[in-house]
Amino acid sequence: MLIALLPGDGIGPEVIAEAVRVLAAAGARDLVFETAEVGGAAYKASGHPLPQATLDVARRADAILFGAVGDPDCDRLERHLRPEQAILGLRKELGLFANLRPAKLFPELADASALRPEIARAIDLVIIRELTGDVYFGQPRGLRKTDKGLREGFDTMRYDESEIARIAKVGFETAMARSGRLCSVDKANVLETSQLWRDVVMEVSADYPEVELSHMYVDNAAMQLVRAPGQFDVIVTGNLFGDILSDQASMCVGSIGMLPSASLDSSAKGLYEPIHGSAPDIAGQGKANPLATILSAAMMLRYSLGQADVADRIEAAVSRALETGHRTADLGGNASTTAMCDAVIAALG
Amino acid sequence: MLIALLPGDGIGPEVIAEAVRVLAAAGARDLVFETAEVGGAAYKASGHPLPQATLDVARRADAILFGAVGDPDCDRLERHLRPEQAILGLRKELGLFANLRPAKLFPELADASALRPEIARAIDLVIIRELTGDVYFGQPRGLRKTDKGLREGFDTMRYDESEIARIAKVGFETAMARSGRLCSVDKANVLETSQLWRDVVMEVSADYPEVELSHMYVDNAAMQLVRAPGQFDVIVTGNLFGDILSDQASMCVGSIGMLPSASLDSSAKGLYEPIHGSAPDIAGQGKANPLATILSAAMMLRYSLGQADVADRIEAAVSRALETGHRTADLGGNASTTAMCDAVIAALG
Ligand SMILES: CC(C)[C@H](C(=O)O)[C@@H](O)C(=O)O
Numbered sequence: 293m294l295i296a297l298l299p300g301d302g303i304g305p306e307v308i309a310e311a312v313r314v315l316a317a318a319g320a321r322d323l324v325f326e327t328a329e330v331g332g333a334a335y336k337a338s339g340h341p342l343p344q345a346t347l348d349v350a351r352r353a354d355a356i357l358f359g360a361v362g363d364p365d366c367d368r369l370e371r372h373l374r375p376e377q378a379i380l381g382l383r384k385e386l387g388l389f390a391n392l393r394p395a396k397l398f399p400e401l402a403d404a405s406a407l408r409p410e411i412a413r414a415i416d417l418v419i420i421r422e423l424t425g426d427v428y429f430g431q432p433r434g435l436r437k438t439d440k441g442l443r444e445g446f447d448t449m450r451y452d453e454s455e456i457a458r459i460a461k462v463g464f465e466t467a468m469a470r471s472g473r474l475c476s477v478d479k480a481n482v483l484e485t486s487q488l489w490r491d492v493v494m495e496v497s498a499d500y501p502e503v504e505l506s507h508m509y510v511d512n513a514a515m516q517l518v519r520a521p522g523q524f525d526v527i528v529t530g531n532l533f534g535d536i537l538s539d540q541a542s543m544c545v546g547s548i549g550m551l552p553s554a555s556l557d558s559s560a561k562g563l564y565e566p567i568h569g570s571a572p573d574i575a576g577q578g579k580a581n582p583l584a585t586i587l588s589a590a591m592m593l594r595y596s597l598g599q600a601d602v603a604d605r606i607e608a609a610v611s612r613a614l615e616t617g618h619r620t621a622d623l624g625g626n627a628s629t630t631a632m633c634d635a636v637i638a639a640l641g
Numbered sequence: 642m643l644i645a646l647l648p649g650d651g652i653g654p655e656v657i658a659e660a661v662r663v664l665a666a667a668g669a670r671d672l673v674f675e676t677a678e679v680g681g682a683a684y685k686a687s688g689h690p691l692p693q694a695t696l697d698v699a700r701r702a703d704a705i706l707f708g709a710v711g712d713p714d715c716d717r718l719e720r721h722l723r724p725e726q727a728i729l730g731l732r733k734e735l736g737l738f739a740n741l742r743p744a745k746l747f748p749e750l751a752d753a754s755a756l757r758p759e760i761a762r763a764i765d766l767v768i769i770r771e772l773t774g775d776v777y778f779g780q781p782r783g784l785r786k787t788d789k790g791l792r793e794g795f796d797t798m799r800y801d802e803s804e805i806a807r808i809a810k811v812g813f814e815t816a817m818a819r820s821g822r823l824c825s826v827d828k829a830n831v832l833e834t835s836q837l838w839r840d841v842v843m844e845v846s847a848d849y850p851e852v853e854l855s856h857m858y859v860d861n862a863a864m865q866l867v868r869a870p871g872q873f874d875v876i877v878t879g880n881l882f883g884d885i886l887s888d889q890a891s892m893c894v895g896s897i898g899m900l901p902s903a904s905l906d907s908s909a910k911g912l913y914e915p916i917h918g919s920a921p922d923i924a925g926q927g928k929a930n931p932l933a934t935i936l937s938a939a940m941m942l943r944y945s946l947g948q949a950d951v952a953d954r955i956e957a958a959v960s961r962a963l964e965t966g967h968r969t970a971d972l973g974g975n976a977s978t979t980a981m982c983d984a985v986i987a988a989l990g
């Protein structure tokens with residue numbers, strides 16, 4: 293099976309290299325890797341953050357393991373040339389509409405969470421974020437002049453019913469496989485887009501009578517994720533709200549350096565990436581936490597490659613490496629990126 | 642001076658009544674009150690959530706003390722008749738573009754925060770939220786059919802440069818009066834509206850060389866508000882992001898029942914309201930925490946009525962009431978709404 297490796301910018305290459313080491317050590321079967329440039333690195337090499345050659349490899353691949361994009365050198369480029377456009381382009385071009393972001397506290401990390409340990413311990417949720425619609429992609433958007441000659445920036449928030457229904461289904465299916473509870477997050481008291489979102493989620497719920505559906509406004513959800521995150525099991529939400537809530541949830545479990553994600557199309561082809569960014573401030577220093585990427589590789593084995601057994605082994609090894617006290621700087625320790633990965637490999641046994 | 646009292650729905654009337662008792666006991670000078678209906682209560686009484694008579698009182702008044710709106714009975718009404726439209730309408734009609742939401746931990750409440758006490762203790766920030774623009778009010782918006790005949794919900798996110806500049810100024814002025822640090826929150830890596838936001842904030846910063854300006858993406862800000870909220874002093878952001886981040890910040894200081902807010906126009910006329918909602922589940926049971934509304938009344942004295950001395954007295958009394966152990970249910974205690982208010986009045990000394 294072909295895996296496209298897209299390391300990208302900043303700490304991306306470091307964490308991808310470690311994840312590949314773990315895949316080999318864990319005995320993942322039949323993997324062929326092809327590496328391609330993406331993000332600021334690709335722009336610097338070839339003038340575009342998502343070169344055609346990279347998109348081609350991504351299309352051909354059975355799964356994509358992605359590092360991170362983002363490079364301060366590129367901040368003043370025109371928008372379509374910025375590193376972030378690469379990940380947005382991949383999601384859109386490959387139809388990766390379903391972003392799964394599990395957040396679960398490793399019990400060993402209760403002390404690393406900013407939340408009180410008794411609150412943090414209760415966290416075991418997954419955020420299902422729609423990834424190819426919303427104000428991220430809606431047209432028209434841009435900069436124009438108002439009647440008064442003022443500069444005006446504008447974007448279009450939008451969802452049609454088919455986009456909402458297909459992500460809602462992923463939410464309901466995920467809830468069926470877990471506790472049977474689904475919370476849909478929107479801002480239906482203000483936004484028309486959210487009103488349709490809520491209506492369609494309710495329509496889809498008719499097909500899932502076993503799932504207990506609730507609705508929450510996004511402001512309240514942001515508050516509840518701090519107050520009592522244990523109340524959530526599966527959250528389904530739009531692209532923008534999912535972006536905010538999933539980053540927030542990451543700190544509840546100790547560090548954004550711990551959270552993997554899967555972005556799936558309708559036939560379980562997927563792109564797997566840590567939810568953290570390129571962290572240019574610590575790039576190249578061997579300080580990055582590789583666990584989010586290693587756990588992303590485990591998700592890849594489970595969701596796209598049919599190797600759940602190897603995925604289980606990797607996740608258990610991450611747990612054991614934490615148990616034996618290994619911690620990177622983001623978790624309050626001083627293990628290097630490589631040392632943390634070595635600990636995981638040692639724990640594979 | 643004329644104060645419009647708009648109690649609204651749910652726990653609104655209970656908390657407004659207590660705040661009025663405190664204003665009297667604290668010796669606020671020359672206040673005349675006029676009460677008017679708003680929200681679901683107004684809809685039920687007269688068919689509209691923001692009746693013309695209410696808007697007239699609000700316009701005539703020197704300041705408005707607002708309870709909360711929101712009523713599950715009204716959830717299926719057409720959007721323009723829902724309770725929330727009353728507060729949105731007041732903000733827009735009165736030009737209340739600057740929403741100040743201070744979040745500071747009362748040291749006595751370190752145990753009520755979901756955050757570790759050492760993290761919670763560092764919180765002392767104010768979120769300045771733009772309140773009359775963004776995707777809350779942008780046109781066009783609505784429900785339409787796509788080319789394929791699918792229902793599509795859409796909203797317009799937008800800001801023009803004058804709207805951004807005037808709220809940025811409030812941010813810089815507030816930062817000058819505090820620590821001199823301002824963090825502007827946007828999503829400029831994805832949104833055109835945010836790109837203009839960032840550009841204009843930078844332009845305005847030229848007039849405030851003493852203020853140290855930083856920029857943060859909203860997803861990162863949501864994470865940092867949990868991880869290390871002590872890093873923030875003044876945050877300035879748009880309507881939607883401000884809605885989410887300020888609710889989130891509220892839990893960091895113990896309870897949403899503690900947070901006041903001021904919504905100001907360009908001449909310091911203001912609407913003052915707790916940031917919590919109408920909480921229909923506990924309405925009429927004497928369980929609501931009146932402190933957010935009492936603290937909102939104090940903000941009113943300070944910002945719109947020129948009675949900072951009385952405001953100081955009220956805020957000190959709230960602190961002392963907490964010190965002596967009085968707690969409503971949201972703070973883990975069992976004081977009733979009235980008992981909590983009595984404790985504040987007793988502490989006025
Ligand atoms: C880099 C950025 C465009 C991206 C997003 O907003 O989706 C990131 O924050 C994420 O969550 O994957």
Ligand SMILES: CC(C)[C@H](C(=O)O)[C@@H](O)C(=O)O
Pocket residue numbers: 481482511725728729884916
């Ligand atoms: C009630 C609602 C419309 C309102 C908002 O979203 O602005 C509320 O959440 C607030 O923050 O004041």
